[in-house]
Amino acid sequence: MVTGGDNHFPFLVDDIPHFTHYLPPQHLKEHSNPLHNHPAYSTVDQYFVDVDDVVAENIVAGKKAQKRARYFRLAGPRQQVFFEPQEVHACIVTCGGLCPGINTVIREIVCGLHHMYGVHDVVGIQGGYKGFYSKNTISLTPKSVNGIHKRGGTILGTSRGGHGTSKIVDSIQHRGINQVYIIGGDGTQKGVAAIYEEIRKRGLKVSVVGIPKTIDNDIPVIDKSFGFDTAIEEAQRAIDAAHVEAESNENGIGVVRLMGRNSGFIAMHATLASRDVDCCLIPESPFYLEGEGGLFEYIEHCLKEQGHMVMVIAEGAGHELISEDKNQIDASGNKLHEDAGSWLSQQIKDHFKEKGNISINLKYIDPTYMIRAVPSNASDNIYCTLLAHNAIHGAMAGYTGFTVGPVNGEHAYIPFQRITERQNKVVTTDRMWARVLSSTNQPTFLNPKQVNDQQTTSHN
Numbered sequence: 001m002v003t004g005g006d007n008h009f010p011f012l013v014d015d016i017p018h019f020t021h022y023l024p025p026q027h028l029k030e031h032s033n034p035l036h037n038h039p040a041y042s043t044v045d046q047y048f049v050d051v052d053d054v055v056a057e058n059i060v061a062g063k064k065a066q067k068r069a070r071y072f073r074l075a076g077p078r079q080q081v082f083f084e085p086q087e088v089h090a091c092i093v094t095c096g097g098l099c100p101g102i103n104t105v106i107r108e109i110v111c112g113l114h115h116m117y118g119v120h121d122v123v124g125i126q127g128g129y130k131g132f133y134s135k136n137t138i139s140l141t142p143k144s145v146n147g148i149h150k151r152g153g154t155i156l157g158t159s160r161g162g163h164g165t166s167k168i169v170d171s172i173q174h175r176g177i178n179q180v181y182i183i184g185g186d187g188t189q190k191g192v193a194a195i196y197e198e199i200r201k202r203g204l205k206v207s208v209v210g211i212p213k214t215i216d217n218d219i220p221v222i223d224k225s226f227g228f229d230t231a232i233e234e235a236q237r238a239i240d241a242a243h244v245e246a247e248s249n250e251n252g253i254g255v256v257r258l259m260g261r262n263s264g265f266i267a268m269h270a271t272l273a274s275r276d277v278d279c280c281l282i283p284e285s286p287f288y289l290e291g292e293g294g295l296f297e298y299i300e301h302c303l304k305e306q307g308h309m310v311m312v313i314a315e316g317a318g319h320e321l322i323s324e325d326k327n328q329i330d331a332s333g334n335k336l337h338e339d340a341g342s343w344l345s346q347q348i349k350d351h352f353k354e355k356g357n358i359s360i361n362l363k364y365i366d367p368t369y370m371i372r373a374v375p376s377n378a379s380d381n382i383y384c385t386l387l388a389h390n391a392i393h394g395a396m397a398g399y400t401g402f403t404v405g406p407v408n409g410e411h412a413y414i415p416f417q418r419i420t421e422r423q424n425k426v427v428t429t430d431r432m433w434a435r436v437l438s439s440t441n442q443p444t445f446l447n448p449k450q451v452n453d454q455q456t457t458s459h460n
């Protein structure tokens with residue numbers, strides 16, 4: 001499917017919009033990219049990306065591979081740009097939950113615009129989407145953002161809810177902003193798409209760029225989200241603590257709750273990295289407590305065999321078992337859940353008290369907000385830098401209405417629709433989940449019929 005772009009590719013490109021698609025030619029002027037004269041970049045052979053370079057979405061070939069491969073435009077600097085440096089008025093906004101690395105992205109957008117393209121007019125919108133129409137902006141310069149990558153959180157502040165498309169676009173128009181960089185998760189990207197549509201409807205020369213942020217790794221298409229590696233690393237500290245406590249006490253059980261309201265990636269990767277976890281519970285893999293093959297039986301088995309047990313539970317796991325108000329939502333419309341970790345801990349305590357055969361010693365650790373609040377690690381910092389720079393290159397080249405992110409290791413420009421149409425979930429028929437089951441030895445919690453169904457549908 002070619003979405004809104006030039007139709008000259010001999011293959012299927014999920015293309016992104018460009019100013020030339022909706023603005024009259026007399027309103028657009030092309031300029032040579034200032035990077036041609038940049039002392040660092042001009043000396044690098046093949047620094048510029050050919051306008052027709054693309055990245056394959058699927059790189060595994062084979063009989064079962066998709067017959068018609070799909071591609072995205074390769075991210076990077078183009079020979080020509082559609083903005084003069086002094087013409088650019090850029091803004092940055094951060095929305096949704098925190099995640100390690102947001103400040104690095106902010107820093108690199110400001111420094112990248114300044115040092116690569118000579119753009120000096122960059123402002124920060126404070127407090128998420130609602131800040132567009134309820135707060136003043138703050139000026140962002142390389143000096144003011146220097147060192148912020150060493151800090152967790154976002155220097156701009158963030159929020160949920162408050163997305164009013166017209167009010168936001170009015171504010172963009174009123175302030176004369178023509179490059180909008182929006183850092184946020186799946187909810188935010190839906191908001192970015194709405195802003196882009198409104199800007200296009202009004203015929204404005206404003207580039208709207210989404211930078212995907214999610215600690216849950218629930219954004220599809222991209223390889224992984226920034227801050228995810230840092231989160232896994234930080235989660236190890238909580239799992240290690242749970243392990244130490246569990247091992248040091250008779251019949252010790254350590255329960256660690258990690259984030260992931262709909263997707264269990266943090267729990268899965270933290271479990272695989274640790275090797276001390278005996279059971280990992282995620283939203284994608286329902287479980288049950290009582291009876292044969294159930295969780296209580298497995299806990300008893302672990303306590304008998306090794307005298308202790310470590311469990312990791314993603315915040316969205318087991319909600320089919322928990323009685324909760326299903327209508328509770330946050331300001332953005334995300335479903336709010338009861339604390340699954342506390343619930344599970346109580347269920348385990350009640351079970352063993354009632355049964356009276358084993359006296360357990362359970363310690364519950366909830367490090368969720370501590371994990372989210374740390375600064376990004378070294379590799380996430382580099383990832384954030386590439387995201388920021390590629391976002392800038394795309395905007396300067398006149399592209400708009402796109403998200404940037406790594407696809408099979410190459411950064412690409414991805415249309416919003418591909419990012420927002422579904423959530424990335426752990427596929428429990430994939431080999432990765434099998435590795436978790438094999439490393440923990442936990443039950444599959446599937447009945448024989450489900451196992452059979454899974455085997456026939458599995459493609460990995």
Ligand SMILES: Nc1ncnc2c1ncn2[C@@H]1O[C@H](COP(=O)(O)OP(=O)(O)O)[C@@H](O)[C@H]1O
Pocket residue numbers: 095096097128129130159160161162163184185186187188189190191192194213214331332334
């Ligand atoms: N469908 C949507 N359309 C427009 N804006 C949305 C939509 N969903 C969420 N938003 C806005 O995006 C922002 C962040 O969304 P949220 O779900 O809280 O976090 P995240 O972007 O991290 O998933 C909020 O300000 C919210 O109002």
Ligand SMILES: O=P(O)(O)OC[C@H]1O[C@](O)(COP(=O)(O)O)[C@@H](O)[C@@H]1O
Pocket residue numbers: 096097098185186187213214215216259260261315330334372
């Ligand atoms: O308490 P808050 O700020 O709503 O954050 C909690 C939520 O944030 C997350 O970590 C990330 O969610 P977003 O990607 O929507 O920001 C969820 O796993 C969690 O439910």
Ligand SMILES: [Mg+2]
Pocket residue numbers: 096185186187214
């Ligand atoms: Mg979200």
